[in-house]
Amino acid sequence: MKLLTANRLTDGVTLWHTGTGWSEDAAHAARLDDEQADALLTDWKTRETEVVGPYLIPLTPDGNPVQREQVREFIRANGPTIGQTADALSQAHGRADIFES
Amino acid sequence: MYVYDSFDHTFVRERNAEFADQVARRLSGELSEDQFKPLRLMNGLYLQLHAYMLRIAVPYGVLSSKQVRKLAHIARTYDRDFGHFTTRQNLQFNWIKLADTPKILEELAEVEMHALQTSGNCIRNTTTDQFAGAARDEHTDPRPWAEVIRQWSSIHPEFTFLPRKFKIAITGAAKDRAAIRVHDIGLHAKPEGFDVYVGGGMGRTPHLGHLIKSSLPGEQLLSYLEAALRVYNRYGRRDNIYKARIKILVSALGPEEYARQVEEEWNTLDKAKIDAPSAEIVRIRSFFPDPVFTDKTFDRVALERAQIADPAFARWVKNNTHAHKRDDHVSVTISLKPVGLPPGDASSAQMDVMADVADQFAYGELRVSHEQNIILPHVAKTDLYELYRQLDAVNLSTANGGKITDMIACPGLDYCTLANARSIPLAQDISQRFADAELTDKIGDLQIKISGCINACGHHHVGHIGILGVDKQGIEFYQILLGGRADEKAALGQITGKGLSAEAVPAAIERVVQLYLKLRTDESERFIDALERLGRDTFAEALHEPA
Incomplete structure (x- = not known):
């Protein structure tokens, strides 16, 4: 399984593909099977007026990004970990942190 | 400070117009990201983990109060109400929208600032002594x-x-x-x-x-x-x-x-x-004359009385002032390293206060130091206590200039796409561990510098204690370097001991510092001097938890 993620062109905000569109909240990211993920990535790579640098994040069976991506993707999903509340995406979205840190 | 002439104004205006056109063409799809990326980098615009980051040039770290107010305005209007001062004496905004960038550059040009040559394979901002002049x-x-x-x-x-x-x-x-x-x-x-x-x-x-x-x-x-x-x-x-x-x-x-x-x-x-x-x-x-120094008489007794009455002020004077060429003035370091907060960050409200006190007490001039602090280069000693009180009211009076909590730290993995590990949370943990003012004063001058990757934006190679974040199969680890220094006796620190987890680093540093306090000849022997006298091996064992 994989997630599809990118940054929005206009403001650079981190986006997560929900299977039907994009969300700013990683909690809504769809767990995509490999074939679907590859097809979506191919499609979005050409749609450059909407997103920048789309890529796939491989997942472990428990739904976390694979180890080598885990810290980086935890921070992308939940915001900087430095205690500035304005930056806490999890609070902005009214949810707990997702992915294990 | 240097004042733009008509050539400079025209040059910056034309470059801004050019970039505004490039942004418009990127947004419309006329330019691909591959085409646009080198253009935006030439204008200091990066795409980081969460947003665009705009790096604004502060030539040789010199700022006027008017410029600082403009930076505060930009932080408030276009970013998340704070800015981050860097080791190249520049300023970064971490939450910028691409579409806002032309307007921001226009606003910067109004105060003779820009973001040119803050990225790319060109000659970058020349840095200098924060106490210059x-x-x-x-x-x-x-x-x-x-x-x-x-x-x-x-x-x-x-x-x-x-x-x-x-x-x-x-x-x-x-x-x-x-x-x-x-x-x-x-x-x-x-x-x-x-x-x-x-x-x-x-x-x-x-x-x-x-x-x-x-x-x-x-x-x-x-x-x-x-x-x-x-x-x-x-x-x-x-x-x-x-x-x-x-x-x-x-x-x-x-x-x-x-x-x-x-x-x-x-x-x-x-x-x-x-x-x-x-x-x-x-x-x-001719653009760099001395200010017209105040003719206020320096009341030494009043300053001494204030220090006796207010020990926190006395400590601030001791740690955060630097000898000036005039006996009745000092240079002041406004520390951007409050305990437990990100090194180098200032809120827009703090920037406004720094601009105000610069006008009131420092002839309208400020500097950015490569240690990520703000400097008021010329302050009459007579004004020190009032200056301190105004800074203290907005949490800008941390008295740790040159001390163990006055750390350099790069943005690290919390923001940066290049980083392998986080820097700022580690700096926060270390500063919490050494929050005791008496202890930091006892330790004396000690420079910790932290980088979140090998690119060394946090200058870890020249920290008395350097910390380098590395990625070990997806887990953040930190290598400790001992013995670096960036001064006139410059030396590169050497990796000492095995890599440590983030949780283990503050305690490891504390053990090294405690060993230094035990072994130093007296209070005048600084950490780096003791390290050079005794050798790194003496301290290597202390980095690791005793078995």
Whole structure:
């Protein structure tokens, strides 16, 4: 399984593909099977007026990004970990942190 | 400070208009990201983990109060109400929208600022001593020379696409506060001329710069720099990004051979066409006069009374003021390292207060130090207590200048796409551990520098204690380096012991510090001096938890 993620062109905000569109909240990211993920990535790579640098994040069976991506993707999903509340995406979205840190 | 003339205004306005057009074409799809990326980088705009980051140039770290108010306004209007001061004496905004960038650049131009050459393989912002023009130990004011270099290097047609980025630092004091030995070119301005060091740098392959020229007359500085850059531009390794910095070329050729080639190139140049004419140097110097110093009488007794009545103020005076060339003035360090908060950050409200106190007490002038603090270069001693009280009201009175909690830390993995590990949370944990003011004073001068990856934006190679974040199969680890220093006795720290987890680092540092306190000859022996006397091995064992 994989997630599809990118940054929005206009403001650079981190986006997560929900299977039907994009969300700013990683909690809504769809767990995509490999074939679907590859097809979506191919499609979005050409749609450059909407997103920048789309890529796939491989997942472990428990739904976390694979180890080598885990810290980086935890921070992308939940915001900087430095205690500035304005930056806490999890609070902005009214949810707990997702992915294990 | 330097004031734009009509050429500068036109140049910046035209560049902004050009970039506004490029942004519009990117948003419309006319430009692809591959086409746009080098253009936005030339204008200081990066895409980081969460948003665009705009790096604004602060030439040689000098700011007016008006400029600081504008930066506060930009933070409030276009960002998340804070800015981050960097080790290149610049300012970064971390939450910028692409579509807002042209407007931001327009606003910056109103106060004679821009973001040009803050990225890309060009000559970057020349950095210098934060106490320039004020320090008691200064023999030559480096600011006019930094301005001469800025004008020469701005969109220099030959040096806009160098093999890699190029950083110049310049000091004019006995004590090197500009870290000149770890720059591509380091200049020591002396009354008899410049000492030129070449081939220093940090990053993946750290090197100390080599002295290749002494007593270079200022009137010939630009042609000599042109020759030095030309040799690098010709032979620098464009085939391998990791070997493209000048330090690799100088190391491969040997400093003597590199110097010989520079000399040979220099002799072929038509120097008169390159060097700034004496009258131009005089003109540029005229932008950097002393302020009209206040004639308020310095009441020494009142200052002493205030220090006795308010020990926190006394501590701030001791740690955060620096000897000024006038007996009745000091330079003040406004620490951006409050315990437990991100190093180098300032809110828009704090920026406004810094601008206000600069107007009220410091002749309207501020500086950014490469240690990520703000400096008021000229403050009458008579005004110190009132200044302190106003800073204290907005959490800007942390009295830790040069102390263990006055850390340099890069943005790290919390923001940066290049980072392997987080820097800021580690700095926060270390500062919490050493929050006790009495303890930090007892420890004395000790510089910790933290980088979240091998690129060394946090200068870990030259920290008395350096910390390098590495990625070990997806887990953050930190290597500890001991013995680095960036001053006139510059040295590169050496990796000591095994990598540690983030949780283990603060305790490891505490054990090293406790050992230092036990072994130092007396309070006057600083950590770095004790380390050099006793050797790294003495401290290596303390880094790890006793079995």
